[in-house]
Amino acid sequence: MASRLARPISSTEFKRALLTALPPVELSKTLVVANSGGPDSTCLLFLLNRYLKEDNDAKRWPAMPPRRLLSLSVDHNLQSSSASMAAQAAKIASSLGIEHNTSKLAWGVQKNPQKPGPGDKIEEVARDMRLKAFIEVMTRLEANGIVMGHHEDDQVETMLMRLGRNASSLGLAGMKPCRRWGMGDRSQEYGIEGMRKWVIRPLLSFPKDRIVATCDDNSLDYVQDKTNFQPQLTTRNAIRHILRSDSHTRGDVVASTMETVPAPMARQLRDIQEAARKRTLPFDLTTEVEQLRQESRIIREEEDEREKAVDLLISTHRLPSPPGTFMMPSSTFRETRTLGVEINFLYRISRYVSPDHWGHPRAQLGRNQVSVNRLAIHLLDFERLAKYPNNSICCGSQVWWKMVRVTDSRVREGSAIGLAKPHELAWIISRQPPRKQDSRNASGNQSTSIKVLERLESLKPGSHGSPELLYDNRFIIRFHLDKIPSKFTNPNEMAPSTSWCIQRFIGRMSGEDVLNMIVPRLCRIGSM
Structure with a gap:
C-alpha cells in the first residue's frame, strides 16, 4: 500500500491494543502465536x-497471564519455498528466545484433501488446512488462545472483498480483535474444542507501514512471501496490488488489473466497484488508502455499538424459557428496528438456538438478506398474527419462531393466543423439530437420537475430567460414570422431547424403561 513516514509501535500502544483484544476467560499457560x-x-x-x-x-488480565509463548508455523507443502519460510520463522523465534513448532500439512493423508493443482482454489483450501493444523497443535498443548498478526490494511482488503459479495455492514466490519474459534462446518468440525478456543488479533488498529517500521527499528529479520504480491493468484493479491499503486493513477491500475487477472477475479473486482456505486458508499478501489482505513474503522466502530445495543436488549427483554430456547415480548423486535440493530439481533438469536455449527453462516439465517427481511416483516406484524392460531415461521438455520401467550409464567399456544392481552404476547424461538424420518440432523454431524452408552468409550474427558458429548451442536452433556447403574443396557438414548426439543434421557434395564426423564438443565455452549 502507499508508503508514508511511519513510526514504530510503542510498548504503550501495543499494551492498550492487546488488553482490549483479550477474551473474557482465563488464558491457558501456553499462548500460541501464528508465525x-x-x-x-x-x-x-x-x-x-x-x-x-x-x-x-x-x-489487567481476566486472570493470570500466560507463562510462555509458542511460535507456530505451518509448512503448506505446496512449493519448495514453504519449508525454507518455516525454517526462517523458527530462526526468528529462536532469536527472541521463544519456543517454536512447525506443522507440515499432509495433503491426501487420511481425511485430508488432495494437494490443490492449477485452477483450484488454493487460497481457500490452504487456509482450511492451516486452521486445522493450528487447532490440532493448540489441543495437543492444551492452549486455548492463538494470536494472529492481521492488521489494519488486512481489514481494508477484507472490507473491499466482502463489498464485492454484497455483504451487510456486519460483513464489511471485517475481523474482530477477539472471537471464539467456532465449531467449523460439515467438512471440518471442531466441536466442543472449537468453542473453548479463542483467536486474538491485537494489531488490527495498526497499518502495515507501522508494523514494518517496528521490525526495522528493532533490527528484526523477516521474510517476504513473494506470492502475496502476485495479483494473478488471488483476489486479495489483486486488491493489494491496486492499493499499492499511486492514487493519481489508481483508476488506470484498476482497469489494467481487470484485464490481466483471470476472468473470475476480474469479475470480483468489477463487483466491488458496482456494489460501491449502487450503495452510494464513499469508497471503492480507487479511494485513497488512508481514507479506506478510516472508513473501515468507522464501520467497525458502528458495528461494535450495534452489538452492545443487542447485548442490552437481550439482558432487559429476555423472558424465562426452557433451556436452549429464547423468549421475548412480542413488541421487542420493534425496538430493534428503531435502534437499527434488527439484523444483528436476528443473527444473534438464531445462532443461539440453531443446531447448525456455531460461527458458521448457516447458523445465522445463512446471512441471507431475503430470509432476514421475511422474518422481520413477520415479527413486526405480531398484532395481526395474534388473531390466528398458527403464526409460526421458519426462515432458515432450523430455527422456529412462534407466538405464544405468557400468563403467570405459563406458556400457552394455539387458541389461547386469541384471548391474550397485548402485554401477554411473546415470541418463543426454539430449535425446529427434526423430521421423524431424518436419522441425522441438518447440521450433518450426528443423529438427534443418540445411543448414549455406545458412545461413552469414544468420548474424551472434558475440563471437569468426565466424558463429554456435544449434542445437536447446542449442548455439552457430561457423564459421571460412577453414577451410571451398571445394569443399564442399550439402547440408552438422548432424544428431543416436547415442542421445544428439550432433551430426554431414556435408560433401560432388560428392555424395560427404568429412567425416563427430561434433562432439566444442560451446559449451554456459547453465550447470547
Whole structure:
C-alpha cells in the first residue's frame, strides 16, 4: 500500500491494543502465536515477548497471564519455498528466545484433501488446512488462545472483498480483535474444542507501514512471501496490488488489473466497484488508502455499538424459557428496528438456538438478506398474527419462531393466543423439530437420537475430567460414570422431547424403561 513516514509501535500502544483484544476467560499457560516468518507475525511475536517480559500487568488480565509463548508455523507443502519460510520463522523465534513448532500439512493423508493443482482454489483450501493444523497443535498443548498478526490494511482488503459479495455492514466490519474459534462446518468440525478456543488479533488498529517500521527499528529479520504480491493468484493479491499503486493513477491500475487477472477475479473486482456505486458508499478501489482505513474503522466502530445495543436488549427483554430456547415480548423486535440493530439481533438469536455449527453462516439465517427481511416483516406484524392460531415461521438455520401467550409464567399456544392481552404476547424461538424420518440432523454431524452408552468409550474427558458429548451442536452433556447403574443396557438414548426439543434421557434395564426423564438443565455452549 502507499508508503508514508511511519513510526514504530510503542510498548504503550501495543499494551492498550492487546488488553482490549483479550477474551473474557482465563488464558491457558501456553499462548500460541501464528508465525509465518513475515513482517506481521515477526512484529507480533516481538511485541508480545517484550510485553510479557517488561510490562506484565497481571491485574489487567481476566486472570493470570500466560507463562510462555509458542511460535507456530505451518509448512503448506505446496512449493519448495514453504519449508525454507518455516525454517526462517523458527530462526526468528529462536532469536527472541521463544519456543517454536512447525506443522507440515499432509495433503491426501487420511481425511485430508488432495494437494490443490492449477485452477483450484488454493487460497481457500490452504487456509482450511492451516486452521486445522493450528487447532490440532493448540489441543495437543492444551492452549486455548492463538494470536494472529492481521492488521489494519488486512481489514481494508477484507472490507473491499466482502463489498464485492454484497455483504451487510456486519460483513464489511471485517475481523474482530477477539472471537471464539467456532465449531467449523460439515467438512471440518471442531466441536466442543472449537468453542473453548479463542483467536486474538491485537494489531488490527495498526497499518502495515507501522508494523514494518517496528521490525526495522528493532533490527528484526523477516521474510517476504513473494506470492502475496502476485495479483494473478488471488483476489486479495489483486486488491493489494491496486492499493499499492499511486492514487493519481489508481483508476488506470484498476482497469489494467481487470484485464490481466483471470476472468473470475476480474469479475470480483468489477463487483466491488458496482456494489460501491449502487450503495452510494464513499469508497471503492480507487479511494485513497488512508481514507479506506478510516472508513473501515468507522464501520467497525458502528458495528461494535450495534452489538452492545443487542447485548442490552437481550439482558432487559429476555423472558424465562426452557433451556436452549429464547423468549421475548412480542413488541421487542420493534425496538430493534428503531435502534437499527434488527439484523444483528436476528443473527444473534438464531445462532443461539440453531443446531447448525456455531460461527458458521448457516447458523445465522445463512446471512441471507431475503430470509432476514421475511422474518422481520413477520415479527413486526405480531398484532395481526395474534388473531390466528398458527403464526409460526421458519426462515432458515432450523430455527422456529412462534407466538405464544405468557400468563403467570405459563406458556400457552394455539387458541389461547386469541384471548391474550397485548402485554401477554411473546415470541418463543426454539430449535425446529427434526423430521421423524431424518436419522441425522441438518447440521450433518450426528443423529438427534443418540445411543448414549455406545458412545461413552469414544468420548474424551472434558475440563471437569468426565466424558463429554456435544449434542445437536447446542449442548455439552457430561457423564459421571460412577453414577451410571451398571445394569443399564442399550439402547440408552438422548432424544428431543416436547415442542421445544428439550432433551430426554431414556435408560433401560432388560428392555424395560427404568429412567425416563427430561434433562432439566444442560451446559449451554456459547453465550447470547
